[in-house]
Amino acid sequence: MIINYSTKELDLLARIMRAEALSEGDLGMLMVGNVVVNRALADCLTFKNINSVTDAIYQKNQFSGTNSSLFYGQSTTTEKRLAERILKGEYYHPATNSLWFYAPTNNTDCKTTWYNQFLSGRYKNHCFYKPDPGICKELH
DSSP: OOSOOOHHHHHHHHHHHHHHHGGGHHHHHHHHHHHHHHHHHHOSGGGTTOOSHHHHHHSTTSOGGGGSGGGSSOOOHHHHHHHHHHHTTOOOTTSTTOOEEEOOGGGOOOOSEETTEEEEEEETTEEEEEOOBTTBOOOO
8 A cells, every 4th residue: 555545535536537537448547546646645846735535636626527427426346446456556657657637628639748747648538747857756
C-alpha cells in the first residue's frame, strides 16, 4: 500500500476512475487512478494541502467526473479491484508521475504543455502531464 485509505475512499477512487475514463477501458481508468494518488502524495504546487484520496478527488475545480452521473452510485466489484491495484502501488506510463490529464475535444492532438507542465504522453483520448524535474519530488 502506497497511501492510507478507507473502504469509503476505495469506493470513491473506483467511482472517479469510472466517471473520468470508463470509455478508455481498464487501463485508462487505472491511469486516472494514478493521477489521483499522485496528487495525494505530491505535496507540491497546488497539491500542497492534498493528503488523501478524498482531498484529491474533491479539490475544487479539478475532476469534472465529480459532476457526472457515472460518479454517483456504488462502484462495481471490478472497479474496486482496479482502484485497489492503484492504491497498492501499480503505475502505468504515461501517468506514472503525472499530476494532470485532460481529454482534448474532437480527438485533436495533445497540447505540448498544460498548466505550464509538459506532456508525458497520451493514452486513447487522455493527455497526461507531469511536473518539470525538480518542481516536485519524483513519485515513482
